[in-house]
Each structure stands twice: as structure tokens, then as C-alpha cells.
Amino acid sequence: MERLKTVQFQGKAGVIDCALDWPEAGQPITGWALILHPHPLHGGARNNKVVTTMSRAATSQGLVAVRPDFRGVGLSAGEFDHGQGETWDMLELVQQFQNQFAEISSGHFMLGAFSFGTSVAAQLVSLLASSGQRTPQALVLAGCAVERFRFVEDLQVPEYTYLVHGQEDEVVPLSESIDFAIAHNLAVSVIPAAGHFFHGKLILLRDLVSAQWQLGMMRQSA
DSSP: OOOOSEEEEEETTEEEEEEEEOOOTTSOOOEEEEEEOSOGGGTOOTTOHHHHHHHHHHHTTTEEEEEEOOTTSTTOOSOOOTTHHHHHHHHHHHHHHHHHTHHHHTSEEEEEEETHHHHHHHHHHHHHHHTTOOOOSEEEEESOOGGGGOOOSSOOOOTTEEEEEETTOSSSOHHHHHHHHHHHTOOEEEETTOOTTOTTOHHHHHHHHHHHHHHHHHHHHO
16 A cells, blocks of 8 residues: 555545554554544644644554644645534544555554544544444543533543643643543543643653553454
8 A cells, every 4th residue: 555644534524634644664554543632722733742743653553653644734725613613523534544445444543632632532432332333442542621611511521531640830720630531531641840832752652652552442342
């Protein structure tokens, strides 16, 4: 298969432009990971350092990482829709990726997100589950801000959701992740002295996320 660097899908507002990150040449492809970026109106895009760090964690496990730009970012069509349109767009993306990249999507499926993207990711899982579609084997939420943009009333948060948060997050206080974890019976990994963008802590973040992808793979194999 030709190793494309970008690919476009069709969302509810038009084109969804995505970057594709492939495992190293010769490394077996084990599946794919969808990784979602922070708030579009505050500079959030698919090249965000936290997003690309999560992508490296994915490719290290043989996963093809898909990094879309949300509505109105880069070449993606439409305008910011407070998480709602973005979530429906990602539902379209998942379905189209599975159709167009059937061989890859028949393997493992992971989902990761940062900040604003965590709200889209959590609601995407709920929509997939409620419609009887395949859900990811691991959901990683960094700088969890799910409740800030939630529109799905009955949020279905899987037990395999992993939260990681900076102790000194200046944008989304740690307390928000703690409250979300309490509400959904989850654990939170706190990185000491880390801010919202995990400056100086990206290698640690990469290793934590990589471990979750590994666990997700083991979960399906068990």
C-alpha cells in the first residue's frame, strides 16, 4: 500500500483534512489510532505537540495515526461548532476510514485526544456504542475537558478510559479530571509539575500513552 501522508474524508460540513503518520518501514502495521487536537479557536490543530507526541506513541506500537484538523482549521471545511459538529464529523471519519482502509482498520483501533478534543472523543465513543458500531480498545484523554463541550446527554464512558493530567494545568484545572473520574469511576494519572501543554514532560507523556496502546492490544487478544 502506498504510504500516503495526508488523506481527506467528508464530514457534515465538507472536507476533513487529515495527516497520516505511519510506523517505521518494515514494522508490521497492527491497526490505527485516531488522535484529536485542542480548541480550534485557540490555535489548536493537528500539529499540536501533545497530539504529535500521542501519534509517536501510536506509531511505536505499529498503529497508523490519523490526525484530523477540525472544522475551519487548515484545509478542513466549515466553522467551529462547539464540539457538536466536530463529533459528528469524527463519526463520519471513522466509518469512511474503515471502508477505505479496510485492511488497517481490521486490526486494533485506538482513540486519543487532548483538551477540547477529549470532549469530541468521549462523545464519539458514546455515539459509536449507542449505534452498535465498533468502539476503540483504548481511550486516552489528556487534559480532560469533556464536560466543557458535552452535548450527549447519556455519556457512555468505557471502563478502559485513561486520564492523564498535568498537576499544574493552567487551562483545565486538575480538579476537572478528578471530577470526571469520580463521575465515571476512572483513575487519573497526574504528571507532577506539568502544565496544560506538558512542556518538558512530553517524553513521559509519550511513554504513558504508549503503555495504554499496549494494554488496549492485550485487551483484544485476551
